Amino acid sequence: MTRPVPYPADTRAKGWRFELDHERIEQSDTWALAPSDVKPWLLMLWVTAWRQEPCGSLPNEDELIAVRIGMPMKTFAKVRSKLMRGWWEAEDGRLYHDTVTKRVLEMLAAREAERRRKAEYRQRKEAERRADTAGDPELSHGTTAGHQQDDARNDTGRDDTGTRTGTSTSKEENHHPARTTADVVGVGGQSPTKAGEVCRAIKAKKVADVNPSSPELLALIAKGVSVEIFEAAADICAKSNPPKGFAYLLGIVKRQLGEAAAIASGVGMPEKPWDQDRTTIEAKGVELGLGRWDEHDLRVDRETFPQYTERVRRAVEHRQGVPA
Numbered sequence: 001m002t003r004p005v006p007y008p009a010d011t012r013a014k015g016w017r018f019e020l021d022h023e024r025i026e027q028s029d030t031w032a033l034a035p036s037d038v039k040p041w042l043l044m045l046w047v048t049a050w051r052q053e054p055c056g057s058l059p060n061e062d063e064l065i066a067v068r069i070g071m072p073m074k075t076f077a078k079v080r081s082k083l084m085r086g087w088w089e090a091e092d093g094r095l096y097h098d099t100v101t102k103r104v105l106e107m108l109a110a111r112e113a114e115r116r117r118k119a120e121y122r123q124r125k126e127a128e129r130r131a132d133t134a135g136d137p138e139l140s141h142g143t144t145a146g147h148q149q150d151d152a153r154n155d156t157g158r159d160d161t162g163t164r165t166g167t168s169t170s171k172e173e174n175h176h177p178a179r180t181t182a183d184v185v186g187v188g189g190q191s192p193t194k195a196g197e198v199c200r201a202i203k204a205k206k207v208a209d210v211n212p213s214s215p216e217l218l219a220l221i222a223k224g225v226s227v228e229i230f231e232a233a234a235d236i237c238a239k240s241n242p243p244k245g246f247a248y249l250l251g252i253v254k255r256q257l258g259e260a261a262a263i264a265s266g267v268g269m270p271e272k273p274w275d276q277d278r279t280t281i282e283a284k285g286v287e288l289g290l291g292r293w294d295e296h297d298l299r300v301d302r303e304t305f306p307q308y309t310e311r312v313r314r315a316v317e318h319r320q321g322v323p324a
Contacts, residue, residue: 005090006101007108011054016107018050024099030085038079044069045083049100056104057094058087194221198230202249205234209246216250220257229253232291239296256286274316281309288315 020043025031034042048068049058058065065084066076076083087095195212198221202210211217233252237244260283274284282292285308293308303311 002089002091003096005054005092006096007054007104009054009092011056011104011108013050013055013107018047018103028099030082033085034082035079038082041069041071041079041083044071046097046100049097050103054092054094054104055107056100057090057096060089060093060095198227201227201231202234202246205231206238206243207234207246207249211246214246214250216254220250220253223257225253225257226289228289229256229286229291232294235291235294236296239294256292259283260286275309275313278305281312284316285312288312288319290315 031039031042045058045065049056052058058068062076062080063073066073084095086099087097090096193212195214195217198217199210199212230249230253233249233256236252237249240248259279274280278293285291285293290308290312293305294303295305297303
């Protein structure tokens with residue numbers, strides 16, 4: 001009596017690996033009953049079935065099976081009872097084995113979980129994109145700029161790569177609070193907020209994923225961090241390989257602010273001259289809103305460190321009204 005087909009007829013492995021479970025094999029009655037010279041043919045039979053369509057099945061014809069696994073027909077006829085033990089015929093006329101079928105069903109379940117994960121990710125990104133578009137004047141005039149290109153792509157094939165990865169990259173899991181138009185351009189034609197001004201300056205430096213509602217950004221602005229410091233950090237992010245985003249930029253500014261504060265408030269230590277070494281010079285530059293020296297600038301006419309130092313010196317003299 002035939003049994004129902006366990007999965008769709010077009011099921012294929014598509015590169016998904018067939019892994020041998022040694023413990024399950026050793027506990028198998030078929031493996032125990034098979035003579036030593038038949039056991040390699042059992043493995044070949046399972047691997048061959050995995051590459052068939054439907055995956056994990058065999059044609060219900062002895063000669064075809066023998067040809068597929070490369071066994072002489074006479075040999076196949078002698079060991080058929082051991083070799084084909086446990087295989088059963090389904091309604092499609094092909095042969096299936098419970099152990100191999102279970103592996104195929106596990107593969108299909110993993111693929112479906114991956115497909116759902118990708119679909120949920122695309123939905124999240126689409127919601128974020130809509131929120132960003134609603135809050136960004138540069139993306140709210142009917143243009144397609146900023147739209148993610150893979151939102152509308154069909155994932156058929158990508159879900160069936162055969163990989164078993166089920167984790168997401170850090171980029172996929174980054175979430176940013178929705179921005180509002182008021183954050184960037186102000187209300188009723190008023191001037192932009194300070195956060196909006198900073199975000200405009202950062203975007204001009206090619207750091208696109210800005211968020212004027214970021215609590216960290218607002219806290220840094222409240223501490224008096226100037227637009228120039230944010231711009232200098234944005235330059236570093238834009239020139240990195242690969243380019244860094246808004247969160248990385250905030251980290252740079254916080255680190256610079258912390259270093260400057262630590263140098264300025266060294267407890268129990270005599271104050272070092274600001275031009276003692278590169279660290280103190282750059283700290284003074286950060287304190288004065290000039291940022292750090294850009295060592296990644298490879299232009300021919302780039303600012304050298306002595307030129308940067310002289311620029312910091314002039315800023316110190318301007319602040320103090322006397323030569324530094």
